[in-house]
Amino acid sequence: MSEESLLISSLLYYAKYPFLPKAKEFVKNFNLALDNLSLPSYKNILERAIKRIEMAYYFGFIDEKLENLEVEILSYPVALYLASIINNPFLSKRISLAEAERAANFLMNEDDKIIEFIGKNIFNLDISIEKNIIGNFIYDFSINVYHYIDFSSKMNAVSWKLANRFLYKGRVYLFKREIVRILKSHIENHILSKINEYKGISPPSSLNEAINRIKALLKEHTPLESFTPIKPNIKKFPPCMKNIYEKISLSESVSHFARFTLVSFLINLGFEIEKIIALFSQLGDFDEKMTKYQVEHIAGIRGGKKKYIVPSCKTLKTHNLCIEDGKYCENIKSPLKFYFKQVRRKK
Amino acid sequence: MAFLSYNDEKFIKNEFKNFYSNFNNISFPKEIEKREFGYFTFEQNIMIRHLKVSNNEEILKLIKNVIPLHIYYSSAYYEDPSAPMEKKGWNGAELIFDIDADHIVSDCQKEHKFWICNNCKESGMAPIPKICPNCKSDKINELDWFCDKCLTLAKNEAIKLIEILEIDFGIQSKNINVFFSGHRGYHVHIDSEYIRKLDQNARREIVDYLIGEGIDFSRHGIYKPKKSTTFIGPDYDSKSWGGRIARGIYDIFLRMKNSSFEEYFIENLGKSTYKNFLNNLENLIELWYEKPVWSFTPNIKKKDIEKICMLALKEQAIKLDTVVTTDIHRLIRLGNSLNGKTGWLSKEIDINKLESFDPLIDPSPFDYENYVKIKVFLSPKFRLGQNFFGPYKNEVVKLPLAAAIFLICKGVASLYP
Numbered sequence: 001m002s003e004e005s006l007l008i009s010s011l012l013y014y015a016k017y018p019f020l021p022k023a024k025e026f027v028k029n030f031n032l033a034l035d036n037l038s039l040p041s042y043k044n045i046l047e048r049a050i051k052r053i054e055m056a057y058y059f060g061f062i063d064e065k066l067e068n069l070e071v072e073i074l075s076y077p078v079a080l081y082l083a084s085i086i087n088n089p090f091l092s093k094r095i096s097l098a099e100a101e102r103a104a105n106f107l108m109n110e111d112d113k114i115i116e117f118i119g120k121n122i123f124n125l126d127i128s129i130e131k132n133i134i135g136n137f138i139y140d141f142s143i144n145v146y147h148y149i150d151f152s153s154k155m156n157a158v159s160w161k162l163a164n165r166f167l168y169k170g171r172v173y174l175f176k177r178e179i180v181r182i183l184k185s186h187i188e189n190h191i192l193s194k195i196n197e198y199k200g201i202s203p204p205s206s207l208n209e210a211i212n213r214i215k216a217l218l219k220e221h222t223p224l225e226s227f228t229p230i231k232p233n234i235k236k237f238p239p240c241m242k243n244i245y246e247k248i249s250l251s252e253s254v255s256h257f258a259r260f261t262l263v264s265f266l267i268n269l270g271f272e273i274e275k276i277i278a279l280f281s282q283l284g285d286f287d288e289k290m291t292k293y294q295v296e297h298i299a300g301i302r303g304g305k306k307k308y309i310v311p312s313c314k315t316l317k318t319h320n321l322c323i324e325d326g327k328y329c330e331n332i333k334s335p336l337k338f339y340f341k342q343v344r345r346k347k
Numbered sequence: 348m349a350f351l352s353y354n355d356e357k358f359i360k361n362e363f364k365n366f367y368s369n370f371n372n373i374s375f376p377k378e379i380e381k382r383e384f385g386y387f388t389f390e391q392n393i394m395i396r397h398l399k400v401s402n403n404e405e406i407l408k409l410i411k412n413v414i415p416l417h418i419y420y421s422s423a424y425y426e427d428p429s430a431p432m433e434k435k436g437w438n439g440a441e442l443i444f445d446i447d448a449d450h451i452v453s454d455c456q457k458e459h460k461f462w463i464c465n466n467c468k469e470s471g472m473a474p475i476p477k478i479c480p481n482c483k484s485d486k487i488n489e490l491d492w493f494c495d496k497c498l499t500l501a502k503n504e505a506i507k508l509i510e511i512l513e514i515d516f517g518i519q520s521k522n523i524n525v526f527f528s529g530h531r532g533y534h535v536h537i538d539s540e541y542i543r544k545l546d547q548n549a550r551r552e553i554v555d556y557l558i559g560e561g562i563d564f565s566r567h568g569i570y571k572p573k574k575s576t577t578f579i580g581p582d583y584d585s586k587s588w589g590g591r592i593a594r595g596i597y598d599i600f601l602r603m604k605n606s607s608f609e610e611y612f613i614e615n616l617g618k619s620t621y622k623n624f625l626n627n628l629e630n631l632i633e634l635w636y637e638k639p640v641w642s643f644t645p646n647i648k649k650k651d652i653e654k655i656c657m658l659a660l661k662e663q664a665i666k667l668d669t670v671v672t673t674d675i676h677r678l679i680r681l682g683n684s685l686n687g688k689t690g691w692l693s694k695e696i697d698i699n700k701l702e703s704f705d706p707l708i709d710p711s712p713f714d715y716e717n718y719v720k721i722k723v724f725l726s727p728k729f730r731l732g733q734n735f736f737g738p739y740k741n742e743v744v745k746l747p748l749a750a751a752i753f754l755i756c757k758g759v760a761s762l763y764p
Binding site for chain 2: 134169
């Protein structure tokens, strides 16, 4: 067994990457009987599974809690199982995407060797760690050109075009975040195929309540009229929010967590929901109904009726959304604080 | 078909028949039982397709039996090649590149475009009339000739293509097959486990890389950093497009010394950019001699640099028929079969000998010993091997069989009774 394969053989790694075959083995050995899921002793597993689905559906991401590793690991197949039963294509897609996003966020903070190991052994990708300085670019990885175009030909951004990459002897050079992006797409496809593999299976009656809860979630989805786009004044935004805002305005794709962060930031500043939705209409994957739904949820109008707080600077750092380690922000702890400081200064 | 009379057609078919009767050297495609075959007959102007064979012998038998004017096979591998298109069961396809002199802009093109009236045999150079000025017939046959110059340009594109495939894509030469089309171009075939499965979009990405479509220079290290007054850029030996553009720019500088390119550069760079470079040319050639100096000289402006990069890209890009490469169901000419447009063989070329390959040295499998009397209505001067023929206009000549078959296939000559 290689060093990396030993390293990822721990509960922590199964919790971060529950799609690993070893995590599956762990679940199998746990003998989790589906009929028992409604029992009080499994309550936290079922609740976490439903939470995973809810978050995926509303926000397109799942939080990266690693408090109870066993619950994290076991709730993953349960969430997929519930999605298979419900068999709603949109929900299945959302869950795959959100689970993939969650794993990708963990991967960004892993050692290159772990990324290489997962890419090679789990997804059969011909990737290798290859530090390479070409011109002003410092690359971390290389990937087989055919594995690269298999992914990139589905992407719209010009930066993914093969013609805009360094290609040498059949290898395309990539930054860490790019290789993680490719892995994310493989994780997403893997999860979606797992959900679809068992789609439409009939559930044990003990799960009826859980299923009805999720179905009720899906029904809340209501149509929406269109809005005129607006341009909020962003001069007082902290660099991290300014960056996400500008990217969205330029129709560049940003992570779901970044979207969530910006929405909660704007809501907490008092921006009108309609104006926020208009901003998101710039994005290629814009879904008006869905956006309205999510924004209202974050605003606390729907669902749990709880207004979400803006993620802290610390959280933003782990998600690589913080700009230059906060050097423009004078030791503040939340992006909102930065904004209020700026406003006070102006006065 | 381009034959001028039924007798000509019969004559050529008979010659093709004689040739194929003793010929077994077809370049058989791999896994022949998974390929679709199609051919044109002499008699009908439609392609007979969706044919399958189980082995090499069967395709030889088919050729000897039907005597096709042209014969093709699918780049794709199918479960059932004889089924209708949607039921064939696509199992992958070779990657095919088609380079044709026709797609390459050269100044010789206008010299060998002409027409011939199929009714009264009146002929003339381009522009092509809609109706014959002599007999008013609309049966005007448009003809594109070729010359050593454009055939060499096509060959150079094939060499450039193979170089990028080997260096950038890392494709081993043993996986590359090159064919002269038997007319004016080259076909490059690549097959490997990875390549077979590429879908249309993935093939489009490969094509875009080769033709330089959608290139953003800054992604190749050519840009003006913030707060800098000058550009930075790659070295000559840089990988991918960066190095290729740098080398292309130096090559442009060297050609700028030659005033015969003036019109070309003005057309491609604009007058003011061309003049800017020209005024600094000696300096630039000296500066760029050892390595690219992306600060150029102070009088060279941002727009000049962008324009010369664009021109270098345009020149270094491979000129290929992009539709052929992205088509995953394409029928392509069978290697070592006769091309009915010329009576020449579409022959496989040893990739190591491509540079010295002369397509006209021995293109025809027909002999030079026997002579045939034909009437040539119009033909530019052309070369077959070491022999030059023509130009001819409305004259009866006795030509070696190989040359006569060529002119009859091109539709510019008829057997003379």
